[in-house]
Amino acid sequence: ASVWLQDLICGDTLYVFSLLFSSPSPDEIMQQEIRPLLAVDIIEQLHRQFALLSGGRGKDGAPIITFPEYSGFGDLLDEDFQNVVTYLTSIPSLDAASIGFVIIIDRRRDKWSSVKASLTRIAGAFPGNLQLVLVLRPSRFFQRAVADIGMKLHRDDFKMKVPIVMLNSLSDLHGYVDKGQLTCELGGNLEYCHSQWIHHRTAIENFAVTVKTTAQMLQKFGTDLSETELPNDVQYTKDLLTTHTEKHDKLKDELKLAVQQGTTLLGCIKEQAAKSENHKLNPDEMENQTTVERLLAQLDETENAFQQFWSKHYLKLEQCLQLRHFEHDFREVKVSLDSLMDTLTFLSDIGDCVTRVEMLLNDLNTLEEKAQESLEKAQLHALHGDQLIQSNHYAVDSIRPKCVELRRICDNFTNEAKKKYDILSKSNQIHKGIDKVNQWCESGVYLLASQAVDKCQSQDGAEAALQDIEKFLETAKENQLSDLKNIHNQYELVLNAEVKVCAVALKRLDDVQEMFEKRQVSLKKLSAKQTRPVQPVAPRPESSPNRPALSKTPRTTGPAPGKSPPLAIGVFILGFIHVSALTNTTKGLLCNWCVLTDPVFFLPRHIMNELIETERLYVEELQSIMEGYAAELDNTELSPLIPIALENKKDVLFGNLPEIYEFHNRTFFKELENCMERPELVGTCFLNRKEELQIYEKYCQNKPRSEALWRQCGDGLFFQECQKKLDHKLSLDAYLLKPVQRITKYQLMLKASLSQVTVIARLYRCIEGVLCGCGTDGLCVSLTPQGNLSELGKLLMQGSFNVWTDHKKGHSKVKDLARFKPMQRHLFLYNKMLLFCKKREETTDEKPSPSYSFKHSLKVRSVGGVSSYIKKFEVWYNGREEVYIIQVHVHIVSV
Secondary structure, eight states: OOHHHHHHTTSSHHHHHHHHHOOSOHHHHHHHSOOOOOGGGGHHHHHTOSSBOOSOBOTTSOBEEEEOOOTTGGGOOHHHHHHHHHHHHHSSOHHHHHHOEEEEEEOTTSOHHHHHHHHHHHHHHOOSOEEEEEEEOOSSHHHHHHHHHHHHHHGGGGOOSSOEEEESSHHHHHHHSOGGGSBGGGTOOBOOOHHHHHHHHHHHHHHHHHHHHHHHHHHHHHHHHHTOBOOSSHHHHHHHHHHHHHHHHHHHHHHHHHHHHHHHHHHHHHHHHTSOTTOOOOHHHHHHHHHHHHHHHHHHHHHHHHHHHHHHHHHHHHHHHHHHHHHHHHHHHHHHHHHHHHHHHHSOOOOSSHHHHHHHHHHHHHHHHHHHHHHHHHHHHHHHHHHHHHTTOTTHHHHHHHHHHHHHHHHHHHHHHHHHHHHHHHHHHHHHHHHHHHHHHHHHHHHHHHSOTTGGGSHHHHHHHHHHHHHHHHHHHHTTTTHHHHHHHHSTTTOHHHHHHHHHHHHHHHHHHHHHHHHHHHHHHHHHSOOOOOOOOSOOOOOOOOOOOTTTSOOOSSOOTTSOOHHHHTOOTTSSSOHHHHHHHHHHHHHHHHHHHOGGGSOOHHHHHHHHHHHHHHHHHHHHHIIIIIGGGGOGGGGGGSOGGGTTOHHHHHTTHHHHHHHIIIIIHHHHHHTSSOGGGHHHHHHHTTTGGGHHHHHHHHHHHHHHHHHHHTTSHHHHHHHHHHTOSSOHHHHHTHHHHHHHHHHHHHHHTTTTOHHHHHHHHHHHHHHHHTOSHHHHTTEEOSSOGGGGOOEEEEEEEEEEEOOTTOOOBHHHHTTOOOEEEEEEEESSEEEEEEEEEEEOSSSEEEEEEEEEEEEGGGEEEEEEOSSEEEEEETTTTEEEEEEEEEEEEEO
16 A cells, blocks of 8 residues: 555554544544545546556666656646645555656657756656656657757756656667556557546545544544443433444444445456456556455454454443343342341230230231242342353442342341241240140139038048049140140240240149149048038138130139139138148249239340350350460461561450450350349349459450551461361451450340340440440541531441442443442441541551541431441432442441
């Protein structure tokens, strides 16, 4: 291709690739380029044929430019002459042009004046290198003589550094140039058609412009795609995908048209070469063919590069649409699951009678059937998220937590429902047993009370009464009343409140059985020996009601108003039942009832169970830290792996954790376990250990130093090896946070029972005092945000987090979303404001001194809602106009 044509088509394929991925706009590129001279610009001047580039070459390959006889040569405008000559010299290749041009001036039918004018113009305006100038002098005798004289006189005026050869005939010309390189006008056999030459030149240049224009369009479209912001909603993503696809299809059509244009042009050039077997393309025509082939190849490479770029962009948009659908469905499913979970949480697992328990079981079954569709939908949605992750979706870090969250909620719902069903089933079993016992006791008391005293004085009457008693006692086995004691022992640790009621029923059963045993003893004595009838002084007992079936009689929880307790009805002066025994039994029943009905005496069952269970896990975790990390620092086999920064700083990293572990393992946990049967003592347990709990103050004060040391050496192989041996999911820094979380946990659990027990109120203040002693004033002193901190209210909590933003009015770009890099922020929650700060460490000789630079703030009253995940939660501000995704990074400290 020619020099200007190379500039026009941008040189090589690499430039086409740069067009697709470079940042300058097409307008800037057009402003930077100088548009080359095209044949179409001087089409009229070329048609005059005062200068020709026939395609011939000199002996050493120099291009030949012919100036044929032209009657109006002297009238040509300098600009027209300059443009034509400049254009012709720009067509040959750089190699050919560097050799120099051979100029043939045909003035055989003209005058010396025309020869002189031609040489003068060429000398003054020829833009290329000259090798040789051949002049066919005028053929008429007079003009030839004048030409010879004029050439001698004016040779120096032409200022040419190359020889000017005056030729008398065509045969002389053939001595310098081979006939095969000359047209028929100059006695040669080189085929040349000027109109066809102009047509080919304009077609090739037009095709080159098309290639360049197409590349610029691709470059602009590629720039638009790379700067496209991914939308945050489904509809906008669909619209963007449709718009970009339409633009892509249009450009594809433009590329097809350009390829068709080039293919047609190449066919025309090859068709010319196929006219005859002997016909050969001259060098210029060969270069034209090579140029068109290169342009077509360049178009093909450009199309491939553009298609690869489009495929990546289209995949990104499709994945964005998949993500928006996934997020939309996730929000819907999660709202449904959260609602079901709330309903399940508020569904009680405590019933005071069989009817209530069966109603709760029915409600639980109904809720599970209702939740089945949502649970299946959540599992399918989580499976869809897994498929997106496996397909190398760009937003894996956003999809995976949501899949985990959905499965966690489903598992929590299933486990909680199973737990409630198990508790209610056991409770139902207990209450049915209690009903049987109570009914049997009531029937027995009525039986004892209905036995007339005067009839029992005779032997027959005593034996009849004794048979009634023995027959009634056999019903205890038939109704399996002894099973209640087995149930009591089996579920004693599971159903605290129900077991206490069960214990009352068993105590009543024992009392009634004792009454029957004493009656049996008395009746046996009367039946064995006749005694003098004794007139009873007590009034006749009330007539015994018809004893209903055991399975249908409702359980009674106390005597009806206006009636005496059933146990008091059978008191006889004859001594069948001792008054002292009856009094003690009644007192015991009243005492047990008070324990069950008055909440002042014990913590709620679920809080007490949680306190004991979490304390056990806490001690086990502390033990794993001491044995799996602290003790391993003295292990000689692992000494090469211990970081240099950790040498002689064991006490800095772990603080007084050994002291905390010894206190809980040897003392506090055992005391809490002893409170399981007597929850009313748990407050005394905390209050008595108030001084020992102050060890947490020392641990919390050392925590900043521990964290600073962990940041220096936490990534070392030593800690990785220890974590691997322990099979811990979390690293050591998460476990070093356990004491801070534990002392806060005491406060939260006791606060939940603050309204029930006066001593717990004192205990709560005790724990709160410990927290204040462990507090965070030292952490907050270097905080320097804009404004006055005293106006923000009380500092409630603080902690370090990873923070992402997901705002409606600030979409991230493609390159930004691909990274998903969070901001490291330290958050301070006040009564009136949530502050986002950046933590800075200023290390001194003593210890790191943290400071915080203010970044952003949210007014608490404008926070619209909070949606929680595993170790993550979202804060919605101004109706979700601003959404902050916050992930636990270090720890949260209650203040």
